[in-house]
Amino acid sequence: MSVTKGVILAGGPSKGTRMRPLTLDCPKPLLPIAGKPMIWHPLSALAKVPGLTEIIIIGFYEDSVMSSFIKESKREFPNIGISYLREYKALGTAGGLYHFRDSILRPPVPQNIFICNIDICSAYPFQEMMDLHSKHRGVGTIMGVNVKKETAVRYGCIVVDPETQQMLHYVEKPESWISNTVNGGIYLFDKSLFDEIKVAMDEKTARAAEDPLIKPDERLRLEQDVIVPLAAAKKMHVYQSRDFWRQIKTAASAVTASSLYLSRLQKTSPDFLAKPSSNIIPPVYIDSTATIDPSAKIGPNVAIGPGVVVGEGVRVKDAIILEGTTLEKHSCVLNSIVGANCTVGAWARVDGAPEPEQDVKGQISVTILATEVSLAPETLVRSCIVLPNKSLNRNSANEVLL
Ligand code: GTP
DSSP, rough: OEEEEEEEEEEEETOGGGGTTTTGOOOOGEEEEEETTHHHHOOOOHHHSTTTEEEEEEEESSHHHHHHHHHHHHSSSSTTTEEEOSSSSSSSHHHHHHTTTHHHSSSOOEEEEEESSEEEOOOHHHHHHHHHHHHHSSHHHHEEEEOOTTTTTGGGEEEEEEOOOBBBEEEEESSSSSSSSEEEEEEEEEHHHHHHHHHHHHHHHHHHHHOOSSOSSSSSOOOIIHHHHHHHHTOEEEEEEOOOOEEOOOOHHHHHHHHHHHHHHHHOGGGOOOOOOOBBOOEEOOOTEEEEOTEEEEEEEEEEEEEEOOOTTTTEEEEOOTTTEEEEEOOOEEEEEEOOEEHHHHHHHHEOOOSSOOOOOOOOSSEEETTTTTEOOEEEESSSSEOOOOOOOOOEESSOOO
């Protein structure tokens, strides 16, 4: 069996700004989604690929940020090499791959390399991509997903030949509509990808040599600098996924992603989730160290982190409750993320509207309480973003509370 490796593009501290205030204390890849760090979902899916020997996470976070996750993952997947390679600065989605090409290509030399963006949630159809890839033997196969026509221009748009699945055209965030099929952020490349990246890098260096206004550097974008020319040369194919898919860019989209992953876990690993009962409406994840009063009603679509205390008569639905938080008796949390070590007082209510399909400027849907927020009993917080360490004792709606 030929060797396959996986690369996860984790970004760095300057990325994930739309996830604030959650990412003020927790780096985006480690944010708990459906009871596991965001990065665990692609990593665990890669770990199941037959013949996959190694997973390399590339990012520009400090090593110390990723070290405990790497250690735990090595313990969970002992047969796979797992490492974190740190870019000295943001090198772009292809610059890091190029910089670390020797590490990725070191023996056992991979024939194929999966590359996953961190900020998507998906069913990771790696086997199906591999099947299509081995049929056409082009340089790469991209996972395409279908989105609504009104939203398509916000993504990398793909024009695909429906007969051959060949990519005819790729435009990153076009000015006007060209296709409903967009880049799903998962790729399978032949190792010759690195020759193509070298061509793109050499062209960039040559342009910089001719134009004194361009500073030569190692930054390179996989989408615009590598995939656009590969599409033009008819060297890319598209695997069209019909399964669930979402970008995780905003805090609100984390609630949606958590629900989608919980529904999937219900089918694939039901034992990981809380047992359904009259008061637990599936899918629900409850960490083993959380304390839940039996009269609390939880679910569907709830993930409860370590050390959380849920009191008598509490109601939680469509929500993520992070580590160390206390929900006092008869409080209610709907369509919200409650950050670590918060206290929601008795009879208080934290709620929001579900994530809208399209962001409306200035409108907050899901309520986000950042770390160590405390909410007085009987207060109502609706569609608000509350920054860390804030104590609230008045009702608030549609506000950012600093
Ligand atoms: P935006 O809508 O502008 O955020 O663009 P996008 O959706 O195309 O995402 P972007 O290109 O910023 O990121 C795609 C993926 O690559 C994400 O998983 C990022 O975390 C990751 N990424 C982006 N830039 C870098 C980088 O410089 N280095 C590394 N290692 N990863 C990156």
